[in-house]
Amino acid sequence: MNTAVVVFPGSNCEHDVVYALETLGGSADLVWHRDTDLSGYDSVVLPGGFAHGDYLRTGAIARFSPVMGEVNRLAAAGAPVLGICNGFQVLCEAGLLPGVLLQNRDLKFICRPIHLRVESTDSILTRAARVGDVLEIPLNSYEGNYTASADEIASIETGGYVPLRYSSSTGTVDTDSNPNGSTNNIAAVSKSNVAGIMPHPERAIEEILGSADGRVLLESFLQSRVAVNV
Amino acid sequence: MSETMPLHQALGMTDDEYGTVCDLLSRPPTEAELAMYSVMWSEHCSYKSSRAFLGRFPTTAPWVVVGPGENAGVVDLGDGWLAALRIESHNHPSFVEPYQGAATGVGGILRDIFTMGARPIALWDQIRFGPLDDPHNRYLLEGVVAGVAGYGNAVGVPTVGGEVAFEECYAGNPLVNVMCLGIMREEQLVLGTAGTPGTIAILLGSSTGRDGIGGASVLASASFDAGSDTKRPTVQVGDPFEEKKLIEACLELYDRGLVVGVQDLGAAGLSCATSEPAARAGTGMDVNLDAVHVREAGMTAAELLMSESQERMMAFVHPSKVDEVLAVASKWEIDASVVGTVTAGDTLRISHNNQVVAELPAASLSEAAPILRRDSGEPFWLEDLWTNTLEYLQPPDITRCLLEILADPSIGDPSWVYEQYDHQLFLNTVVGPGDNGSLLRIKGTNKALAVSTDGNGRQCYLDPMRGGANLVYEAALNVAMLGAKPMAVVDNLNFGNPEKSEVMWQFIETVEGMSQACENLGIPVVGGNVSFYNETDEADIYPTPIVGVLGLADPAPRSVPRLNRAEAGMALWMFGPKNSRNLAGSSFEKIIKGHVGGRPTGADSTTGKAVIELAVALAQNELVPVMHDISDGGAAVTVSEICIASNVGAHLQYSSWIGLFAEAPHRIIAAVPPEHFTAVRRLAEDLGVPVSELGEFGGDRISFDNPVAGATSVSVDKAAEAWRGAIRSRMSH
Amino acid sequence: MADTRTVTVTIRRRPSISDPQGATVARALRDLGHEVTDVRIDKTIELQVPDGDVETIRARVAEMCDRLLANPVMEDYEILVSS
Amino acid sequence: MADTRTVTVTIRRRPSISDPQGATVARALRDLGHEVTDVRIDKTIELQVPDGDVETIRARVAEMCDRLLANPVMEDYEILVSS
Numbered sequence A: 001m002n003t004a005v006v007v008f009p010g011s012n013c014e015h016d017v018v019y020a021l022e023t024l025g026g027s028a029d030l031v032w033h034r035d036t037d038l039s040g041y042d043s044v045v046l047p048g049g050f051a052h053g054d055y056l057r058t059g060a061i062a063r064f065s066p067v068m069g070e071v072n073r074l075a076a077a078g079a080p081v082l083g084i085c086n087g088f089q090v091l092c093e094a095g096l097l098p099g100v101l102l103q104n105r106d107l108k109f110i111c112r113p114i115h116l117r118v119e120s121t122d123s124i125l126t127r128a129a130r131v132g133d134v135l136e137i138p139l140n141s142y143e144g145n146y147t148a149s150a151d152e153i154a155s156i157e158t159g160g161y162v163p164l165r166y167s168s169s170t171g172t173v174d175t176d177s178n179p180n181g182s183t184n185n186i187a188a189v190s191k192s193n194v195a196g197i198m199p200h201p202e203r204a205i206e207e208i209l210g211s212a213d214g215r216v217l218l219e220s221f222l223q224s225r226v227a228v229n230v
Numbered sequence B: 001m002s003e004t005m006p007l008h009q010a011l012g013m014t015d016d017e018y019g020t021v022c023d024l025l026s027r028p029p030t031e032a033e034l035a036m037y038s039v040m041w042s043e044h045c046s047y048k049s050s051r052a053f054l055g056r057f058p059t060t061a062p063w064v065v066v067g068p069g070e071n072a073g074v075v076d077l078g079d080g081w082l083a084a085l086r087i088e089s090h091n092h093p094s095f096v097e098p099y100q101g102a103a104t105g106v107g108g109i110l111r112d113i114f115t116m117g118a119r120p121i122a123l124w125d126q127i128r129f130g131p132l133d134d135p136h137n138r139y140l141l142e143g144v145v146a147g148v149a150g151y152g153n154a155v156g157v158p159t160v161g162g163e164v165a166f167e168e169c170y171a172g173n174p175l176v177n178v179m180c181l182g183i184m185r186e187e188q189l190v191l192g193t194a195g196t197p198g199t200i201a202i203l204l205g206s207s208t209g210r211d212g213i214g215g216a217s218v219l220a221s222a223s224f225d226a227g228s229d230t231k232r233p234t235v236q237v238g239d240p241f242e243e244k245k246l247i248e249a250c251l252e253l254y255d256r257g258l259v260v261g262v263q264d265l266g267a268a269g270l271s272c273a274t275s276e277p278a279a280r281a282g283t284g285m286d287v288n289l290d291a292v293h294v295r296e297a298g299m300t301a302a303e304l305l306m307s308e309s310q311e312r313m314m315a316f317v318h319p320s321k322v323d324e325v326l327a328v329a330s331k332w333e334i335d336a337s338v339v340g341t342v343t344a345g346d347t348l349r350i351s352h353n354n355q356v357v358a359e360l361p362a363a364s365l366s367e368a369a370p371i372l373r374r375d376s377g378e379p380f381w382l383e384d385l386w387t388n389t390l391e392y393l394q395p396p397d398i399t400r401c402l403l404e405i406l407a408d409p410s411i412g413d414p415s416w417v418y419e420q421y422d423h424q425l426f427l428n429t430v431v432g433p434g435d436n437g438s439l440l441r442i443k444g445t446n447k448a449l450a451v452s453t454d455g456n457g458r459q460c461y462l463d464p465m466r467g468g469a470n471l472v473y474e475a476a477l478n479v480a481m482l483g484a485k486p487m488a489v490v491d492n493l494n495f496g497n498p499e500k501s502e503v504m505w506q507f508i509e510t511v512e513g514m515s516q517a518c519e520n521l522g523i524p525v526v527g528g529n530v531s532f533y534n535e536t537d538e539a540d541i542y543p544t545p546i547v548g549v550l551g552l553a554d555p556a557p558r559s560v561p562r563l564n565r566a567e568a569g570m571a572l573w574m575f576g577p578k579n580s581r582n583l584a585g586s587s588f589e590k591i592i593k594g595h596v597g598g599r600p601t602g603a604d605s606t607t608g609k610a611v612i613e614l615a616v617a618l619a620q621n622e623l624v625p626v627m628h629d630i631s632d633g634g635a636a637v638t639v640s641e642i643c644i645a646s647n648v649g650a651h652l653q654y655s656s657w658i659g660l661f662a663e664a665p666h667r668i669i670a671a672v673p674p675e676h677f678t679a680v681r682r683l684a685e686d687l688g689v690p691v692s693e694l695g696e697f698g699g700d701r702i703s704f705d706n707p708v709a710g711a712t713s714v715s716v717d718k719a720a721e722a723w724r725g726a727i728r729s730r731m732s733h
Numbered sequence C, D: 001m002a003d004t005r006t007v008t009v010t011i012r013r014r015p016s017i018s019d020p021q022g023a024t025v026a027r028a029l030r031d032l033g034h035e036v037t038d039v040r041i042d043k044t045i046e047l048q049v050p051d052g053d054v055e056t057i058r059a060r061v062a063e064m065c066d067r068l069l070a071n072p073v074m075e076d077y078e079i080l081v082s083s
């Protein structure tokens, strides 16, 4: 069994995700957004990039891609579904995760390593991590500013749907350690078997590229696969 | 356009050139033909002022697969791998509209690379503006960086390095150059050839509109003056999403062997993409403009032929493969139309509305283009400039000057720029922006590619020949410090108005200086670009060549020298010529004294080569964790940058304060661990490179010590603060 | 093209959702010496659709908005069918 | 805030300048089964400015457009001062 990595026109992190999953012992295939049969897969990643050019709103057009029917079905069947960066935006637009991602507070694209504090291990992204761990992971986005209505934020927080927050290198969560203006420094959102994360764990799996802290997140994802009834 | 002006003049053609066209055709050209000749013979497309001199560059080496003349240079990396590289300017479009000008510059250089069959894997931008205290220059910087980011990030090619500099001469004419590198397996190489008669031409990508008609070519072939506004409607809008699909579609076509040749549509649009491949193949071509997919109704033949609509490619396909090619295009959701057939003979025949509107020898558009031997002469002011030097009676306050230099936007931290660029995509970036150069691994091999791009307009203004040579040595040294052997050069020659004899002189001198350095180092020039007419209201920019050097590390060192690896207890050594005592053209004189004069120190061919060999050997043998060349700002800045990156202090003895700020070439500052002293000394001695033991790293202050003047120091934190704010503080409100 | 009609849709961000772009533009205007108390930046989408009954057109465009053009989590829309 | 006035500025890309975003949205709408022949996406900016003489306000906002809000190379603008 293996992971489907969905390619929308304009995606660009798909090869990196496949490389990372395979480096960690998983197996993954690229699937085109017009594919309508994911029966051979037990998990899905929506990778980063600029699906449909990010035109109109990021993720807005992608969520109508034919493959999304299968993504919904797998999500409903309990298969781990992970959206990274642009993939996170698609999951929000598709209603699989709450909230939206707005332009960064400073209206600039941000590409640099940031720190994330592990808030909970009850997610497909963090089950192999420890609460309080601080991870260094590259952020790479223009629309990474997570927001929702006050009610929704409240239910996200009380529901424990925030596995990772932006923090300082020592784990302090405050305005200074918030790179993009995300509400409550939210860097990832996870609801049972569906999760979205704004920074790129697949860019942090080898020390030679700067950090291997993303391994624990993708290993968590790989470990989360269960026998899904497809 | 004045009512009485003949059409050829309105299109920027001289009467002589018009006469040549009439002679060539033995009749007056049609409107469509005139349009084609005018764009193809523009300075931008024909290199008419520069072509006679570019032949000076050395262009051959056993590893050169494709030299200048094709869309990009291609070199052999061994084991079946090839690299394609090219650099382009988008200076004028970026002044008119900074975001779109820079964005379409990125789009254009990418097409040059994937036209060759290579996947573009990285970009570098070299950008220059007037001083940041002028809001307009801030607006230009903001827009250009956003444009590079907006296009490069979205198209999915990382921008892994570049340069940013500020100087008064660029205020009316910013420079925006972009370099691209691609890699491929050798069987994927494709050339811009039309193939044999019967081959079908298929136009792929965006629809053709009126946007950018005469844009890049006309803009880049004329100077700015008060009337520039009238050129404004020619702004082209980039669509990175379309380009991304086009890249993937083309790479699939190459993978499946479905094309005979490919040509991108850049400046001169369809005129170029039909005539050049036919000329290269020695064929003719029938082209049907009615088949071109268009964005606007009612375009004339001339407009269709001149349009510079972005994100288009012409594929040449065997008739039996046409359906497969159209299917690939449809899979990637791009438009495609069959627009032509390659014919025997040499006639390019173009029809529109079922009538032949142009019929001319295909090769005449490129090969019969005029070659000018413009007047050149040493500027009358040069001698005065050389003798205009400063005398220093008193040593300055070294740390105060250092802080001021570190806080200068041309010297300080460029991360405000590069943090807006995705510089990690593809998981190849071992060394990204913010170091000596960039190092990209090739996954699945032990190889890594190093690139550095460098320019120094002020030095080239003071002495174009020395400046040109020094740049090649600097870029090659940056690559060498990453453990890579320099192997090829691309260059972008940004100059003023070639109709002025001193500009042509600067141009010829620069080419000579660069050529000498390339010959000495054995690295060929495999491609480049010339941008003339960089002037505003008669004032030319400094002659500003940009050099990009590609190097190969095979195998790549496991642990690459970096600026941030200095530790307390390591020795601070300098490799290279001692006792540099020349501040001509230096950042010190510019920033502290507001002075530009004197004659910069030139290259030393023996030492220059030896220092590069030493750097490769030190990196390959992992003997020193830190190397950084002495360039802008001198040794004081080089040491400070290491201290800031490593967060450690340094103690340095100097004999003359001038030596701290001099920018003479071929010098490296290194952090040397005690256990490697002997090996490092022996290596330097074997190569004949002088070693100066200047001090050591440690503590939290950067201190400069002299037997007479005593010690002066500044904390690393304070230096870092000055350096970090150089651009950032000026760009945030 | 006598038989198409222009429909203009204005997409507005809900007041409860922050508008970093508007805030930045307001700041920039004030830096330039202009007095502005608030700036909102919205999107207008101009569509050419087949002509027909105004209410039918409006309903069709509303469907486009609900499905694609607006994000119900953060945006409201307003449809204007040209006469 | 009785003494502020709402000014709406519509910023339109010139017709000759291509609009890849509009073209992509048009394609997406057609994929969803809607009939549209053309889509253009523009910006509206709503400003709250101190109240006063309408012509003075208009002139001030025109200056903001010229200096910051619109890109003179690619865009036209239209100012509507609310009554």
Ligand SMILES: Nc1ncnc2c1ncn2[C@@H]1O[C@H](COP(=O)(O)OP(=O)(O)O)[C@@H](O)[C@H]1O
Binding pocket: B124, B125, B126, B127, B159, B160, B161, B162, B163, B164, B411, B414, B417, B418, B432, B433, B434, B435, B436, B437, B438, B453, B454, B478, B631, B632
């Ligand atoms: N415009 C830019 N885009 C991307 N990277 C840049 C840019 N300007 C500077 N950099 C990066 O910052 C680092 C320092 O630049 P620079 O001071 O010019 O280096 P050097 O003096 O060693 O040539 C380099 O790694 C360079 O790639």
Ligand SMILES: [Mg+2]
Binding pocket: B163, B454, B455, B631, B632
């Ligand atoms: Mg430099």
